[in-house]
Amino acid sequence: MTASTALAGAWRRVRPRPETAAVFVGLCVLEGAALAAYLATTPVGVTAPRYLLYPFAWVNVAVLAVWRTELAPGERRRRLLAAAAGVAYFLVLAWVGGVVAPSHSAGGVTVYWQLPPGWGPLVVADLGPLRVAPTPYLVGGYVALAYLVAATVVDATASPAGALAGALSCVSCALPVVAAVASSVTGGAVAVGGASAWSYDLSTAAFLLAVGLLVWRPDAAALARLR
Template identity: 40%
Template structure:
């Protein structure tokens, strides 16, 4: 093991972290802590539920880890197009079920505003066009994009393994669970409009499912049996 690299292993999963990555991670965590302190110092909000704030930061940090470390396999143009088409539908489903986009609440005025939610969940951009509305919370936006990115990699890998690999992806419980778990996470999170987000209803279970989904989509235990 290099002095500049820390290697951790748990069964078949091995993770190597460079000193630079540790430094960046430490910087990110410190910035987040400062943001939390500043939010509660400069607003009238009270820290009534510390876990709600922690959940949002967990979503953000897991997503950042995915974007920083996960790299899908190379694939041909046809495979990429098909994978992207599936991912687009999956992402749209998560956005609707997770309350990122939906029907605008009654008697609301169309417009754009910034909701000052705790770091992770906020600041959230609220866009109301009259009929439909979107609440773009950093945790949900980054989290769902991370799931879509991991699903893209899973589809590319399955296509590279041929028909057996594709069948394995959707028949093996440990591989197909993330496709269901993503929707379950969205439903458990419940309506994503500002009032529900501020209450933090259901975000504990949805955070757990999100973390498990990330792990299964990343490592996909069992898919190699079908390659």
């Protein structure tokens, strides 16, 4: 089988269904309206438009990926294992991504209303030893990744072939973690922090690639056909 045939087969697997396309168009319309309202009512100068669009990329890809991925049927023990893996993965991402961090404040809650759609409204809460800052688009993206990881675990525990595909595709699980760590090192991952010029670009690229691989889940045969 040629590489073009393999790519065509992969496209048939992931190409959007009509209802998926309708959901995507609806999301884009709502997001466009929210962004237009924000720009019309907030006196800000836009010097890097991509930062306004990144949250929409995260949200749209997250919604479509979860929409297209169903948890395979399985016994209760396997589903509990998958749920535990998804929750653990979300907590890791939340920690390294700055959604949850150690608190150095006496306590209190601050709400940032003037942030662009997707970045805000951002609620920053100091809860004892922890500081929680759930940037909306990051939380949505992390939830989607956790769901996809859980779906991969369900498939991986169902059969040896599923385990192989899960092992290969879950290499992508590390991408958002590595990107979040790199973003934190280069300038911080929380919206109210001073991130470096490329930290959000890095985390967005890693997120999109991770979602693509977790949805596709290429097995060894598919990868061999692409060589």
